[in-house]
Amino acid sequence: MLDPRDEVFSIRDILDSQLLTSDGRRIGRVADIEAEVRADDSLVLLYLVAGPQALAGRVNTRLRDLFRFFLRDRFDHRIPLSEVTKFGPTLHLRGNAKDYAVGQSDRWIAEHILRWIPGGR
Amino acid sequence: MKKQWTSIALGVVTAIGGFLDAGTIATSGEAGAKFGLGLVWIVLVATVAIILLVEMVGRFTAVSKKTYAEAIREDFGFRFYLLPLASEVIAESILLAAELGGISIALSLFTGISWHILFPFVALFIWIIVWRASFNVIENGPALLGLVTLSFLAAIVALGGIPAHLLPTLWHPSFQHGTVADYLYLVAATLGATISPYMLYFYSSGAREEHWTGASLLLNRVTAIVGMSFGSMGSLALLVLAAIVLQPLNISASTLGELGIAMAKPFGIVGSLLFATVLFATCLGAALEVVLAVSYNIAQGFGWEWGENKKPAEAARFNLVMTIFLLIAVAIGLTGIDPLQLALLASTIISLFLPISLSPFLILMNDPQYLGKKTNRRFTNIAMVCILVLAFLVALVSLPLEIITGGG
Numbered sequence: 380m381l382d383p384r385d386e387v388f389s390i391r392d393i394l395d396s397q398l399l400t401s402d403g404r405r406i407g408r409v410a411d412i413e414a415e416v417r418a419d420d421s422l423v424l425l426y427l428v429a430g431p432q433a434l435a436g437r438v439n440t441r442l443r444d445l446f447r448f449f450l451r452d453r454f455d456h457r458i459p460l461s462e463v464t465k466f467g468p469t470l471h472l473r474g475n476a477k478d479y480a481v482g483q484s485d486r487w488i489a490e491h492i493l494r495w496i497p498g499g500r
Numbered sequence: 501m502k503k504q505w506t507s508i509a510l511g512v513v514t515a516i517g518g519f520l521d522a523g524t525i526a527t528s529g530e531a532g533a534k535f536g537l538g539l540v541w542i543v544l545v546a547t548v549a550i551i552l553l554v555e556m557v558g559r560f561t562a563v564s565k566k567t568y569a570e571a572i573r574e575d576f577g578f579r580f581y582l583l584p585l586a587s588e589v590i591a592e593s594i595l596l597a598a599e600l601g602g603i604s605i606a607l608s609l610f611t612g613i614s615w616h617i618l619f620p621f622v623a624l625f626i627w628i629i630v631w632r633a634s635f636n637v638i639e640n641g642p643a644l645l646g647l648v649t650l651s652f653l654a655a656i657v658a659l660g661g662i663p664a665h666l667l668p669t670l671w672h673p674s675f676q677h678g679t680v681a682d683y684l685y686l687v688a689a690t691l692g693a694t695i696s697p698y699m700l701y702f703y704s705s706g707a708r709e710e711h712w713t714g715a716s717l718l719l720n721r722v723t724a725i726v727g728m729s730f731g732s733m734g735s736l737a738l739l740v741l742a743a744i745v746l747q748p749l750n751i752s753a754s755t756l757g758e759l760g761i762a763m764a765k766p767f768g769i770v771g772s773l774l775f776a777t778v779l780f781a782t783c784l785g786a787a788l789e790v791v792l793a794v795s796y797n798i799a800q801g802f803g804w805e806w807g808e809n810k811k812p813a814e815a816a817r818f819n820l821v822m823t824i825f826l827l828i829a830v831a832i833g834l835t836g837i838d839p840l841q842l843a844l845l846a847s848t849i850i851s852l853f854l855p856i857s858l859s860p861f862l863i864l865m866n867d868p869q870y871l872g873k874k875t876n877r878r879f880t881n882i883a884m885v886c887i888l889v890l891a892f893l894v895a896l897v898s899l900p901l902e903i904i905t906g907g908g
Contacts, residue, residue: 395574397803408573408803437578468566468574485805488816498632500813 406482430455456480515727521786522602523693526843532742533753538673546694547732558720564870569800587853595846596829601839602783609776635808645781652737658766688898692851698793705796854891
C-alpha cells in the first residue's frame with residue numbers, strides 16, 4: 380500500500396505546527412485542516428487553515444459559530460497543502476510571506492499603527 | 501573558551517539581578533517582619549525548585565531549538581495552551597503593575613516626589629526600552645546594578661549578625677505578629693514569587709535570542725545553579741534583615757517604603773538610598789523581563805514573528821502585544837493600590853496556577869524527539885514530581901486563605 384519512500388504523518392504533526400515562509404518569516408500556526416473524501420473513499424488533505432474562527436472551533440464548536448457571526452470569515456485563510464515543501468513541527472512553505480493571506484495582519488499593523496509611533500520602523 | 505567564561509559570568513550576574521523583584525522583596529520582607537526566620541525553609545525549597553526548572557528550560561531550548569511556549573502549543577495543542585496563557589496574562593499584568601510601582605517608589609525615595617506622579621513616566625520609560633533596545637541591553641543593563649543587593653548582607657553584618665534569640669524561629673515560627681492563615685498565605689506567595697513562570701518563558705526565549713546550542717549546556721547549568729543561589733541569598737538576606745530590624749519594632753511591612761527602614765537602621769540615609777537602588781534595579785530588570793516574557797509567550801504560541809533584536813515593524817504583532825500589555829499594567833497601577841500588595845496578590849495567583857504552568861515540563865523533558873540523549877534523569881523527574889505536588893498543595897490552600905486574610 381504505502382510506498383516506503385513516503386513519509387507518514389499524523390494530524391498531530393500538522394495541527395499547531397509553525398508556518399515558516401521561504402524568506403524565513405513566521406506567519407502563524409496551523410489552526411485547522413480541510414480534507415475531502417474522494418470517490419474511491421480515500422480521505423485527502425487539501426488545505427491548512429489559520430485564523431481566529433478556526434482557533435475558536437478548536438475550543439468549542441459553538442464558539443466557532445459565535446466567532447463566525449462577528450468576523451464573517453474575514454480573518455480566516457487557507458493555504459493549499461501543495462505549498463508545503465517540508466513537514467515537521469515547522470512547516471516550510473514554498474512562497475514568501477507576502478504571497479500568503481495568513482499573517483498579513485503583521486504588515487497591516489506595521490503600516491497602519493506602528494508607522495505613527497517613533498522608532499517603529 | 502574565554503568567550504564562554506565571559507558569558508557565564510554575565511549569565512550569573514543576570515540571574516542575580518533577575519531573581520529578586522517586587523514579588524520576592526515583598527514576600528521576604530513581610531515574612532521576616534511577621535515570622536522571624538520561620539519562612540526561611542520555603543525560600544530554600546523554592547530556590548531548589550527554580551534552579552531545577554531554569555536548568556531544564558535552558559537545556560530544553562538549547563537542544564531542541566524550541567522555546568517553552570512553542571513546545572506547549574505544538575505538543576499539547578491549542579486548547580491546553582490557553583490555560584498557561586490565561587494564567588500568565590492575568591497574574592503577570594498585576595505583577596508588572598507592582599514592578600512599575602516598585603521602580604516609582606524607588607525613584608520617589610531619591611527625589612521626594614510622590615510615586616503616584618512618577619508612575620506613568622516610569623511606564624513610558626520601560627516602553628521606550630522594550631520598543632527599541634536590543635536583547636543584550638535589556639538582559640545585562642539592570643543586572644549589574646542589581647549587585648547592590650549584596651548590601652543587604654553587609655547590613656546584617658553591621659547589625660552584629662543574626663541574634664541568637666532569632667535562631668529558634670527557624671523551626672518554631674513565632675505567631676505574635678501574624679496568624680497561622682497569614683503564615684500559610686506567605687508560604688504560597690513565596691513559592692509563587694520565587695518560581696515565577698515569567699522567568700522560564702524569558703529564559704527560554706533568551707536562549708533562542710542568543711542562539712544557544714547543545715554546546716551551551718555548561719553555561720546553562722552554571723547560570724542556573726550559581727545565579728539562582730546568589731539571587732536567593734539576596735532574598736534570604738532581606739528576610740533576615742526584616743526579622744532583625746522590623747519585627748521588634750512591630751512594623752508589619754505592608755508597603756515597600758516601610759521595608760527601607762530595615763536598611764536605614766544600620767546605615768542611616770545611605771542605607772535608605774541603597775535600598776532604593778536595590779528596589780530600582782531589581783524592579784527595572786523584572787519589569788522588562790515580565791513585559792517581554794508575556795509578549796514572547798503570546799507571539800510564540802500563535803506562531804508570529806518575534807525577537808527583541810528586530811525592529812518593531814519586522815515583528816509587528818509581537819510589539820503591539822508588548823505595548824497593549826504595558827497599557828493594561830498601567831491601568832492596574834493607576835488604581836493606586838500599594839505595589840507591595842499588588843506583588844503579594846500576583847504571587848499568590850501565580851502559585852495557584854503553578855501546577856498548570858509547570859506540568860508540561862514533566863512530559864516535554866522526557867521526550868527524546870526534542871531532547872535526544874539529554875532527557876531528564878530519574879532524580880530530576882522525582883524532584884519535578886515533588887515540586888508539582890508541593891505546588892498543587894499550596895494552590896489548594898492559597899485560594900481560601902486569600903479570601904480569609906484579605907490578601908495579606
